[in-house]
Each structure stands twice: as structure tokens, then as C-alpha cells.
Amino acid sequence: MTRRRVNNPLALAVLSCLQERPMHPYQISSTLRQRGKEQSIRLNFGSLYAVVTSLEKHGLITQRERIRSGNRPERTVYEITEAGVTEFEDWLAELLRTPTADPSPLESALSLIAGLPPDEAAELLEERTTRLDLEARRIGADLEWSREQGLPEVFLIEAVFREAMVRAERDFVMRLAADIRSEALGGTSAWRRVHELRAEGVPMDEILGRAGELLGPDARILEPGHGPYEPPHRPQEPGTDPSGA
Template sequence: MSRRVISNPLALAVLSCLWERPMYPYEITTTLRERGKEDSIRLNFGSLYAVIKSLEKHGFIEEARFEREGNRPERTVYEITEAGRTETTDWLRELLETPAKEYPAIEAGLSLMAILPPPEVAELLRTRVAGLTADLEHRAALAESPEVAGLPEIFTVEFDYKVALMRAERDFIAAFADRLDRGEVGGQSVWARMHEMLAQGRPVDEVQAVLAPHLPEGVGAGNHE
């Protein structure tokens, strides 16, 4: 289900902060960063103001008061409205309950990898595996740090979920790269042959003729419909 009003996850993060208590914008950003939410929600101070104005426009939050400290500029403290509380709980229920189609960058890369020759793809994937492994090691050390180790699981569940996804991706990519090295990926011989012909400067129509028998019906290289 798509949100009918606001769909930016940062808006939900703002609502969740104000659900606890009234805050001013910079305090919202600081709170989210201190809680490590920028690992799962893209935080941008410039975008935050646009999100706040949108939430205010739709009646989900409102100005509670104005504060001034010393010679600093006056700041606006916002609070959540009843409509905002309803929006927050409805939105959260939807996120937890309903699977949504997402578009990870690696998925797009894998879907188009045949543009590159198999050995290069294998090498690139191994570099990715090394990066994922380093990140996982960093997160493992962070999980053992005093700042995180003592926290109840309810405050680290998104961290644990991220680690599980990264580990699954690393293991899948590593295994796939191994199969590429052994020539065991389905269709790899045709894929390799295509790049051999391209490297030899063979005409495009010859390359297409080699590929055509292996493509789904109606997806021939010469089909421009």
C-alpha cells in the first residue's frame, strides 16, 4: 500500500520523535543521530525542514511554542497532533505488516551484468564481498562496544536486521562469484561467447544471432516493439 499523503520515511521519524515529546528541528536531528537512526533512515537537515513544513501543512504537527537562548535566533518547538498520532500508528502498522517492492542497487546491477564479461563481473563482485566483510567486521565490533552492548534488543533490532541482510548478501555474492570462476552459472558459456565476439569486432547481427536462441520468446535483440 502506498501512502496517500506523505511517504518519506524521514517524516515518520519526525513524527516518532514528536510522539514522545515536543521538540525543535535541530533537537529532532540530534535525537535521531544519537539513536543511530541515520543507518536506516536518510537524515538531511535541509530536507528535515521541508518534511516538517509538509507535516504541518497536513495537520500532523503544529507549533507548540517559541524559545530563545541568549543571543541565539528564536527557534520553533513543534508538537504532534491527534491526527499526527493516528498517522504515525497507521503508517507504522503498514510498514511492519505489508511487504513492499524495493529496488536495491545490487539487484539492478545483477540484472544487467551481462553487459560486462564474466571474469570482470566476478572480480567486481569479489571487491564487493571484501567491502561487505569489512563493514560486517566493523558492525560486529560496534555491537560489542559499551554504547551498544548494554542496550535492550528493542533499541538495536534495526541494527541486527541490517547485519542479517548484509551477511546474506555477502554470502550470496561470494557463492555466485565462485560459480562464475568455475563456469557453473547457467548461460555463462553464451555470455562469454558474446564478449569474445565483441572483442573480435564481430558484427552486431552475428552476436545477436548467437544470443537469440537463448532469449525468451519475443525478446529477441532485433525486436524493437
């Protein structure tokens, strides 16, 4: 991914608004909220001002005029520059074209799931499933209402995507919880036994030192490269340089 001068989705949204017409920050915020963009882009006034300042610093937007309405404080109206238009179009195209490998909070948690006993982990995942069900229904209801109001589908794309992702996550989490409960998830029996031993007061270093005796064939999950969700070791092909040179 390209290293952006301002790397914040809110900045992309600001550039999008200013492509339509010059606005002051309050107008930008109101426009994004009216269009429901706070559902897909984190939006608060403090962050918005910081983003606007950064965009101006990098020459992507510029001050057009200062206006005053009644007794309200003076407001600065900004407009997008040619560099800002180029940045917006290139950045948006890159985001649409290129998948990223950035881990989600759930993926990070799953990589460390063995730190909790299996039954507790399964219970928490089941609770997550319930919350995901509620979120999917909420998004679905919002989509139905928007369609009834005649809003074109092109303005609902992010909500449709969000609903699909929530439902996919819900299905994955539900299956994972069931596999942990039934021990269909490989290594779950050893995972459970480790926590039973620790509850009995056996230190972790002793469990590691006597893994073969205490855990049997599944002891290998405690070996480097064989922990829960770690990728398997791939043997080096003959004649290849491990450095990639």
C-alpha cells in the first residue's frame, strides 16, 4: 500500500465532500452524518479539525474564505486543490483494488484464544454470536427503511457490505464455538488439560517441561510453530535460499 501523506479514512471522506463544493468543517461533518457515513467512518468534531489541519498542511486543501453568520464564531471555508483531487482519486482506487492483511481485533484475539479455558472461550464466542445477530438485524432494518424511501442502491453499498461481513463473522464464530464445545477443533483436549492443570496449581513451566507426560500426543501444540492458529512449518525446497536472495 502507498504511504499516504494523510493516512486516515476520515481524510478521504473530507476530500470527497470538498470535491462537491467548498465547505467549512461543520458543513463537512453535517454532510457526512446526514448520509450516515459515521457508520463506516469514525467521525467526531475534534478528529475532523485535526484531519482538516493536516490536509491543509500537505497542500491537499486550502482556505477559500472566512465567513460569519450572526453571532456565531467565524468559520473557515475550505476547497480542494488539484493535488487533493489527485490524492483522493488515487487513494480511493487503491483501497478498492488492493486487499490488506491488517488483522482485525477479532483476529488478534483468536491468535491468543488459548489463554482462556475452552469453555469460557466458547461462551464468550456464543455471546458474540448473539450480539452479531442483533447488529445484522439492525443493519437489515436500516437498509429496508432506506430502500422504502427510494434511496438508490449505490448509496447503500457500505451498509450492504457491513451486513454481509457481520453475517459471515457470525457464522464463523458460531461454528468455532461449537467446534470448541465438541472438541472437533484440533488440539482442544490438550488446551483444556493445560487449563485444568493450571487450576490445580501446576506451574506453566512444569507443564512445558513435562508436556509429553501430561498432555500425551497433543503435547506438540506447546512446541514452537505448533501453537493454536500458528501456520505449519513449510520445509525449504532444495536449492532455494531462505533469505529469498
